[in-house]
Amino acid sequence: MSNEHTVKSYEEELQFLVDSVIKMGSLTESQMVDSMDAIIKVDKDSIDKIIKSDDEINKFRSKIDTQIMTLLVKRAPMAIDLRETISSLKISQDLERIGDLSKSNAKKVKPLPLDLPEELLSNLKRLGELVIKQLNDVLDSYVNKNYDKAKEVWEKDEQVDDLTYIAMESVIDFLSKDKKNLDFSTHLIFATKNLERAGDHITNIAESICYLIKGEYLKGSRPKGKVIQE
């Protein structure tokens, strides 16, 4: 662990930045939990609340941007401080995108029929649980500056890819049974894809954390699961 800065206010500013990223992360996580819940329960009443929570996340993003600019101008951070500052910028961008994807998923609840068959949603639910776990783990590794844990998240995205493939297949299966299902099935396909994308942002965050801790980028290519043809 590093010693404290000679300038106490610098120490506080950096800590404040890190705290902001952590808060933004926990907001993003609960928004994702809510939006997954809304889909699985086809809970149309919660849509507005989830959309609103995205505003809160976006506000955090601008706040963090401002803090970073002030830090760069005032302190010209070096070494670990520079990496802390730059990774905050990158992580907050990825969190904001994850927030957008959760919002988009919440909007997809509107056209869903209330009596969706359970087997259709079970794979999507598993995928959602995995992505939420990944987000939780990556934020944990950020809070504790745990390189191994961040790297584990990065590697585990393979499982997200695989589950995305399975969830897609079950929706397509359902869709092909009856053309009447076409409309809302499309929304479910997009929701699945959104979760996979959120998974990619989570791996970006994991990469930023690894760079922050060791000062070098993760080597080699990330293990990838089955990929849906775009």
Add this chain to the structure above:
Amino acid sequence: MSEAKIKSNNLNVFYGDKQALFDVNLDLNEKEVTALIGPSGCGKSTFIRCINRMNDVIDICKVTGNIEIDGVEINDENLDVVSLRERVGMVFQKPNPFPKSIYDNISYGPKIHGKGETKSELDEIVERSLKKAALWEEVKDRLDEPGTGLSGGQQQRLCIARAISVNPEVILMDEPCSALDPIATAKIEELIDELKKTYTIVIVTHSMAQAVRVSQKTGFFHLGKLIEVGKTEKIFKNPDNKMTQDYITGRFG
């Protein structure tokens, strides 16, 4: 990668009983800028003063170990120190032009080193040196005015012109911008960038940002020891040594 122009090997310096440098091993590459950083009293100035034997003027100073320039030991008693200093120029923290005209400031060195025989040769050296130091355009019409009448930044460039007038191979700069405003600093930094094409440069600086901007290699000194040396980018993004990190991030107790 450039070749090492200057090599120090187990260099120790004592001022009386006090040891100022401990076994410093540092290579300075040819036509590259090396920045030396570290808190006051850490030995970085002492180190560069070894390169042109400026410590000779301090009676109680004793130097052990080696410093080689182009493979030739310079701590040799028989070495001609005057010709060493012709090869290794120096620029100090505070601009210190001679109380003479701008012209004489530049021509003095070449004259005593027997480099300019005739007036036209000297004229040519003065113009070339001032041009190299990016000062010519500002002073060409008042070469007979005193050097001390120039602004701080101009005076420092005059000192750089004076240093390069004898065509050295190495230029040592001991905090050359600490007395200058940001614009004058920027001009000197741009000049350093240009000069490194011809000279091997060593700069002592307290400004981390300056070290990042001007140098390719950085060495960090602390309490007389060279703690870490490496590519500048690496030192300031991801140093290996915790002490280096603590210093450059402002965590020194």
